[in-house]
Amino acid sequence: MSLQATIYLVVGLTFALYIGIAFWARAGSTKEFYVAGGGVHPIANGMATGADWMSAASFISMAGMIGYMGYGGALFLMGWTGGYVLLAMLLAPYLRKFGKFTVPDFFKARFYSDTATIVAVICLLVASTTYIIGQMTGVGVAFSRFLGVSNNVGVVVGMAIVFVYAVFGGMKGITYTQVAQYWVLIVAYTIPAIFISFQLTGNPIPQLGLGSIFSGSDMHMLEKLDHIVNDLGFGEYTTALPGNKLNMFMATASLMIGTAGLPHVIIRFFTVPKVKDARSSAGWALVFIAILYTTAPAVAAMARLNLHSTINTAVQSGGDVFAEEASIQYDNRPEWFKRWEVTGLLKFEDKNADGRIQYYNDKSKDPEFLAKTGKAGWQGNELSVNNDIIVLANPEIARLPNWVIALVAAGGLAAALSTAAGLLLAISSAISHDLLKNMFMKDLTEKGELMAGRIAMAAAIVGSGYLGMNPPDFAAGTVALAFGLAASSLFPALMMGIFSKTMNKQGAIAGMLAGLFATMFYVFAHTGIFYIKGTEFYQFFGGKDFFFGISPNGFGAVGAVINFAVAFAVKNMTAPVPSHIAEMVENVRIPRGAGEATGGH
Amino acid sequence: MEKSHELYWKKVLGLIRNVLIVWFLCSYGAGIMFASALDKIKLGGYPLGFWFAQQGSIYIFVALIFIYAKLMGKIDEEFDVEEK
Numbered sequence: 001m002s003l004q005a006t007i008y009l010v011v012g013l014t015f016a017l018y019i020g021i022a023f024w025a026r027a028g029s030t031k032e033f034y035v036a037g038g039g040v041h042p043i044a045n046g047m048a049t050g051a052d053w054m055s056a057a058s059f060i061s062m063a064g065m066i067g068y069m070g071y072g073g074a075l076f077l078m079g080w081t082g083g084y085v086l087l088a089m090l091l092a093p094y095l096r097k098f099g100k101f102t103v104p105d106f107f108k109a110r111f112y113s114d115t116a117t118i119v120a121v122i123c124l125l126v127a128s129t130t131y132i133i134g135q136m137t138g139v140g141v142a143f144s145r146f147l148g149v150s151n152n153v154g155v156v157v158g159m160a161i162v163f164v165y166a167v168f169g170g171m172k173g174i175t176y177t178q179v180a181q182y183w184v185l186i187v188a189y190t191i192p193a194i195f196i197s198f199q200l201t202g203n204p205i206p207q208l209g210l211g212s213i214f215s216g217s218d219m220h221m222l223e224k225l226d227h228i229v230n231d232l233g234f235g236e237y238t239t240a241l242p243g244n245k246l247n248m249f250m251a252t253a254s255l256m257i258g259t260a261g262l263p264h265v266i267i268r269f270f271t272v273p274k275v276k277d278a279r280s281s282a283g284w285a286l287v288f289i290a291i292l293y294t295t296a297p298a299v300a301a302m303a304r305l306n307l308h309s310t311i312n313t314a315v316q317s318g319g320d321v322f323a324e325e326a327s328i329q330y331d332n333r334p335e336w337f338k339r340w341e342v343t344g345l346l347k348f349e350d351k352n353a354d355g356r357i358q359y360y361n362d363k364s365k366d367p368e369f370l371a372k373t374g375k376a377g378w379q380g381n382e383l384s385v386n387n388d389i390i391v392l393a394n395p396e397i398a399r400l401p402n403w404v405i406a407l408v409a410a411g412g413l414a415a416a417l418s419t420a421a422g423l424l425l426a427i428s429s430a431i432s433h434d435l436l437k438n439m440f441m442k443d444l445t446e447k448g449e450l451m452a453g454r455i456a457m458a459a460a461i462v463g464s465g466y467l468g469m470n471p472p473d474f475a476a477g478t479v480a481l482a483f484g485l486a487a488s489s490l491f492p493a494l495m496m497g498i499f500s501k502t503m504n505k506q507g508a509i510a511g512m513l514a515g516l517f518a519t520m521f522y523v524f525a526h527t528g529i530f531y532i533k534g535t536e537f538y539q540f541f542g543g544k545d546f547f548f549g550i551s552p553n554g555f556g557a558v559g560a561v562i563n564f565a566v567a568f569a570v571k572n573m574t575a576p577v578p579s580h581i582a583e584m585v586e587n588v589r590i591p592r593g594a595g596e597a598t599g600g601h
Numbered sequence: 602m603e604k605s606h607e608l609y610w611k612k613v614l615g616l617i618r619n620v621l622i623v624w625f626l627c628s629y630g631a632g633i634m635f636a637s638a639l640d641k642i643k644l645g646g647y648p649l650g651f652w653f654a655q656q657g658s659i660y661i662f663v664a665l666i667f668i669y670a671k672l673m674g675k676i677d678e679e680f681d682v683e684e685k
Contacts (some may be wrong), residue, residue, distance in 0.1 A: 071655070077654070077655055077659060078628045078632055085662050089620060090617070209647070212646055221646055222647065222648070238640065247634055279670035283666035287663055290663050428655055500658050587611075589606075589610060590609065591684050
């Protein structure tokens with residue numbers, strides 16, 4: 001069977017599976033629509049959380065970013081997993097005990113104020129919407145690269161699939177499709193990794209392969225890689241830092257705190273039967289996430305090594321990388337190289353017109369290295385490599401069979417669709433439950449609210465599909481904003497709501513707004529006000545990363561500190577919290593009497 | 602009741618503090634702040650600091666959550682506040 005036909009078959013089968021599950025898991029009540037009826041087994045919920053969490057970025061882009069960054073890429077690995085420890089201990093069990101449908105529900109009750117709720121809803125909508133654009137573009141990319149259809153057709157097909165299970169099934173449909181999607185994505189991610197690890201090191205377990213001897217040499221994999229990237233003028237793989245140590249520290253912290261504060265993750269823990277289950281379910285979620293996250297660094301390093309040794313034959317043999325015949329001839333480039341050139345993920349430009357490909361770091365400042373490249377007649381790096389190719393083309397680079405390539409296509413789609421569905425639920429429940437039912441249309445019946453939820457879901461799908469087809473050019477930079485908002489406004493407010501009995505509404509609102517504005521100010525200083533080009537204003541503060549060299553991605557943690565500080569200062573200046581709220585907090589802190597999640601008041 | 606509730610919360614906060622100390626030491630400590638020093642030690646083919654940053658801290662996070670869940674269950678029972 002041809003590669004194209006195999007891909008159609010495998011992707012078609014997974015889609016049929018998701019639709020089958022959708023028919024089986026239709027939602028009949030708001031409780032099923034918002035929290036899947038509240039009876040999801042903690043391990044199943046962990047799996048669904050894993051799929052919900054691991055997005056197109058985790059599946060397609062992360063290994064490429066780590067491969068490019070080396071050691072510093074660990075900020076994604078630790079940042080996107082360490083947050084689950086915070087979530088498991090500080091938020092999930094208590095919010096589960098609180099027993100409502102949505103995250104803003106908690107703000108409404110704990111901070112007894114519509115203003116606090118609206119601030120929470122706005123943060124939720126901004127964070128979720130920016131996040132979902134990336135998923136929808138990811139769906140389009142996966143379709144167009146693997147199935148040979150246009151981006152827009154890809155997004156429409158993706159929207160139709162999500163529509164079927166999210167609109168009819170709500171959280172119930174989403175949960176059980178996510179469980180299936182988890183299996184698809186994890187199998188698709190690990191199989192190529194196992195093959196490649198076995199090829200390069202003789203050890204089939206990627207996590208161990210990365211620490212093993214590189215086949216055909218007496219060097220360890222990482223040692224070999226350090227040598228090669230050094231030879232080619234890149235920073236040493238195992239020590240390369242993103243900026244400075246402080247920046248790496250803060251970026252890790254921001255991703256961790258943001259992870260714990262993202263509403264679409266938190267609401268997954270409202271679906272388990274007990275408080276006890278919310279704690280263990282977070283552990284299971286991290287087990288399922290860790291399988292991919294500990295494989296990714298191996299994929300990253302091995303793919304980088306593979307790529308270098310394909311382009312420069314001296315890498316494999318340990319010869320002189322500057323020798324003329326070491327760089328491969330463009331005309332002799334492998335098949336996969338041609339396939340991916342078409343997509344623009346690989347670009348070759350013969351700067352010194354020798355018909356060979358030189359791939360090295362031409363931005364190196366090492367005079368000794370530059371002298372060598374000059375002597376070899378290299379006139380600049382000739383290959384630009386998009387990070388995404390590391391995962392997408394890896395099976396082809398390693399010459400794996402067609403069904404593995406098809407599986408990677410299905411896995412990328414599963415990752416994007418499962419995350420999109422989780423975000424859509426967070427968005428639609430904020431609209432139908434928090435804004436309509438709890439604020440503007442209080443006499444909405446159960447049936448009416450369910451209908452409103454479905455309409456909001458359908459509208460959110462269409463809206464995000466539109467944004468996916470016409471991604472605003474700022475889309476790539478918005479991840480910083482999504483995590484920044486979750487870290488600087490939602491997480492601190494939720495935490496203070498549980499761990500401080502005396503935090504009042506004035507403190508919480510002031511804190512959230514302070515964290516929010518500080519983070520937006522810092523991000524916009526670098527990206528332009530509301531991402532409008534030309535309105536960047538970092539130069540007035542002494543240049544990029546002006547706050548101690550911290551990048552905008554790392555500012556969320558600073559925003560969180562500002563939030564806490566402002567909240568406690570304002571609390572001490574304003575009226576104390578009403579006594580019934582303090583009693584409620586006491587009650588939230590103990591598991592007994594949790595019952596199942598309800599939307600009632 | 603009031604007294605035992607206070608004691609319960611104190612124990613819970615103590616547990617959270619201990620878990621967070623380990624959480625911080627293995628990720629921010631071993632994985633970032635002391636990574637270069639630890640890199641001199643090798644774990645198989647891994648420099649130790651690099652291993653903590655890209656592998657070890659994730660395994661430890663998983664273990665920490667399950668240990669926390671188990672110990673919380675014990676505290677809940679001790680103070681008779683677990684779910685029936």
